[in-house]
Amino acid sequence: MIRPIKASDIARIVEIYNHYILHTIVTFELETINNSEMKERVAKVTKDHPWLVVENDGLVVGYAYSSWWHARAAYSKSIEFSVYLDPPATGKGLGKLLYHALLDDAIKRGFHTVIGGISLPNAASVGLHEKIGFKKAAHYREVGYKFDKWIDVGYWQLIL
DSSP states (O other): OEEEOOGGGHHHHHHHHHHHHHHOSSSOOOSOOOHHHHHHHHHHHHTTSOEEEEEETTEEEEEEEEEESOSSGGGTTEEEEEEEEOGGGTTSSHHHHHHHHHHHHHHHTTOOEEEEEEEESOHHHHHHHHHHTOEEEEEEEEEEEETTEEEEEEEEEEEO
């Protein structure tokens, strides 16, 4: 079941996200965050964009949201998507379901371009984006540093 985020989801969202901070290059954050910080982030995003969660048997197992690509007015028709799944929930098509729900919203609201930033290597995220129709648009080498190594970032784009 996909639905908008509720305040009662915050702790679970933090649990999922902190896993990625501590164990992966998916996010470039280095320190875990707390419920208060996540609540602020959700509030900031949901002023203008959807933040969705996916449940399995009543447990939130992932989330996705759209946000502004950049703040300047000329970017007002371009947005960015982000998705995070509880590791046991990956590979089951839930990221694709979340993205399709976000895409439906983006089309209804008249957006033109969706961007997905991916820390590389990340075959699962690249595969998700490309299955949906995103095309690689940029590749920046060694722009992040985490776990004592340099990390590339690619950007995938979908014109709606």
